[in-house]
Amino acid sequence: MDVVSEGGTPWIRNAWYVACAADEIGASPLGRTICGEKMVFFRSSEGAVSALEDFCPHRGAPLSLGFVRDGALVCGYHGLATDCRGKVSDMPGQRVGGFPAIRSYPIIERYGFVWVWPGDADAADPAKLHHLEWAESPQWAYGGGYYHIACDYRLMVDNLMDLTHETYVHASSIGQKEIDEAPVKTRATPEEVVTSRFMDAIVAPPFWQMALRGAGLPDDGLVDRWQICRFTLPSHVMIEVGVALEGRGGYDAEDAAKASSIVVDFITPETETSHHYFWGMARRFAIADAALTDTIREGQGRIFGEDLEMLERQQANLSRYPDRKLLKLNIDAGGVRSRMMIERAIAAEQPGAEAQDIDTAEMVEL
Amino acid sequence: MDVVSEGGTPWIRNAWYVACAADEIGASPLGRTICGEKMVFFRSSEGAVSALEDFCPHRGAPLSLGFVRDGALVCGYHGLATDCRGKVSDMPGQRVGGFPAIRSYPIIERYGFVWVWPGDADAADPAKLHHLEWAESPQWAYGGGYYHIACDYRLMVDNLMDLTHETYVHASSIGQKEIDEAPVKTRATPEEVVTSRFMDAIVAPPFWQMALRGAGLPDDGLVDRWQICRFTLPSHVMIEVGVALEGRGGYDAEDAAKASSIVVDFITPETETSHHYFWGMARRFAIADAALTDTIREGQGRIFGEDLEMLERQQANLSRYPDRKLLKLNIDAGGVRSRMMIERAIAAEQPGAEAQDIDTAEMVEL
């Protein structure tokens, strides 16, 4: 499953990735590596975000050590200034007309995030950015955070597309044995991979008891619980999760009888063995309760910190034994199908893509 | 002397190495790399220790992040459970009959340590474990500790088989110029290398004055001192050390006239440039005096910490100049002969071993 096109990278280049939360870029520029590219992000005078290569063409200094002046990004070493598209606009004592342009990357600021397209700029299509209803509708509240994680971003995709790990990694918060026992169903369409699990008439684990209280519902009765994980390209996982009072319809229960939310996971490759993880939770209950948003963020941050250690140690093991074949079980179907979708998209980006075969020979029946 | 069989490792694979002190494995599993192999150690329900490869066949997570349940080791990621021999016994929602076995390593728990055989399991022979009288007899007391040291394990063998370094590295505790002045004698048999030194009618250095007081003997008179270093395969060094009141027979003096002990050194390779060092002292005087055990352990720990810095800096120098030839002097005979014994054993492990030549061309006369 880890086959990478020769000389290629294990990620799709022509896609929108989350580069940062919108509020990470203020008066100062931000340097961050996305899909192996060193980038600097800054806001021009109109407030629009730009992304350029974080490398001054003069002497190679990182532009992210500079500052913004009148909407231009000024290198902090010798004062070369560039506009929002990477055209050098000014440098003391120099005629800059013939200076080479700095590479710029297509950017969209939307949904509280800055999205960047690391590949071919001509191919960048705003229409390819997902629509995220929870990020725009006043019916939803959102809180989230950021972790830098030293593992291949695909290990995080695997992690989120197989929630049986909750029973073990998150035993004290969201895990419960019923997750292991409930059958999981995976289906793939050309647009997404969906893996889902429904658990009826169970005791809510501590995190969900907290959520029930937040939603103004009793926390001590039986509930129907659901988990619907949706992978979409290039590497986003949205997970519909929730609990409803027992027998009220479960996932389809009326809002007043459930605590329902979406676990939001934007997984952006940094290098081949590290990624940026933007996590959060969008909810449709008690949306005006800012204290609840903080409580959920804190709980979720603690839970995802448990994943972090496991994933970094897993990466160390896989780096130590790179040729080892892993098992692919029914519970792995979500991750396996997601990786296949990534692989096909990477292959389709290669020159002469039609002629390429995707190696699925070692795929097991899922 | 650092010749390694092509593609091979600089250590013997088919031998018993100390993996850990017995009390390092309690309710939780322990992960440790031994001879380049990542291993996990745990106690099954009967309390017996098992060693498996620290790599879950499902997704490659380290099993050492898991837990023990009913004598089985359960992976902390998705719940794969293995028995003490590496056979997968259970996993939620899975039929595990066809799962591949996890590699297991032969283990013996004895003498307060867990011993592991990293090589060919079929060749593992409990009879090849050394007999250690001091570890079983009620006539002896023992205390010790553990250091992780970032150098080739053979530099530690060299260190212990040439105690002239005590004069310099341990000047304030066990060193004294008489060590340098006394002649050293080295002899090799097929089973061991022994290098010995006897110093008569000298002033005891501070560590031995402390030991004399502990043994109920005067600390201000002259003593006869001895050091008898014994190297045995794969990489153990036992050093008989002691002082007797002057003229009472030295090494052969009656117990009441001497403080006599064995410096215990189990040197277990971790990687090519690091090792696990299990050190301690077994003594035949004041064996009921637990406070003395602590005092000796503390003193010995401080002394071996001095070696640690020197050895790690020596390794850095040798890594920087890998082709440099070193001197081999009479005082180095113990280390040189020990390395020859290691080399022969490594060569004998290779396929078609009989046909192999050991390169001893550069050996000097010792």
Next chain:
Amino acid sequence: MDVVSEGGTPWIRNAWYVACAADEIGASPLGRTICGEKMVFFRSSEGAVSALEDFCPHRGAPLSLGFVRDGALVCGYHGLATDCRGKVSDMPGQRVGGFPAIRSYPIIERYGFVWVWPGDADAADPAKLHHLEWAESPQWAYGGGYYHIACDYRLMVDNLMDLTHETYVHASSIGQKEIDEAPVKTRATPEEVVTSRFMDAIVAPPFWQMALRGAGLPDDGLVDRWQICRFTLPSHVMIEVGVALEGRGGYDAEDAAKASSIVVDFITPETETSHHYFWGMARRFAIADAALTDTIREGQGRIFGEDLEMLERQQANLSRYPDRKLLKLNIDAGGVRSRMMIERAIAAEQPGAEAQDIDTAEMVEL
């Protein structure tokens, strides 16, 4: 500009480099890597400094972990002792007559520094050491410090030969926009590269206001300011800097009307991506004012700390994109010419040097 002779190093080997400040070597030896060579510096009984390879021929321990006894350097591992020229003079229980010599490096102690010649000892010529008047004359005061910087030493040469960076990197101390605006003039002779800038009738920036007060001059009037950077082989940059009260002759003003000094920069390669930076300021005003020396040292240390971060991040960028071509502008002429001088000297050190071509094809007109 970064062309290095095949198999060669990016520095001149046959030259005097600053190894350390004279007071860095006291009773204990000092270990330091100079031009890729691990060296140990120590004072023999007469107080003269010696430099040897920091590698004991016995077992490879660093001699810098040892101690000095009766003018000999004694290895801290097994007591091998060497004289100031690297001849082994003694070792307990050994006849050392046939021991190989330890490599020794030519040394000069002068001007408050220890200078070492890392190349061919036979070629070492004391006459090639620069004369530094400020270091000997009672008309001057000096204070300075040391930084270890993780970048190619030539990036520091570039930095010091183009002071337009002061406007950006040191905006709050010595930078001012007039530096960018004043034309810079660069000329190269066979002995040095000189780049100079004169700024008349400007407001003194904070550092120079402090210096004016120190010199007993008013700090609130206009001044004439100058910067004359002189690069000499192998990698020293002396910068004449100062301010004079406006209209009193600028650089040529009488001493009573100016604060005049030399920024001293000895840049010694450690590895290909790190160097030792010995910085300081020699001044001809208020030379008896020790408190002023401290104030200047503190200010200069803070300023050069700003360079350190920029240079290390620049190095990281260049290491990430090693094939990227950089711009060479008029302001870079000083650095470009200095690197050409270094390159020619490196080429001249190669066997069959006459036949070598220096690649200047990519040089722009400066």
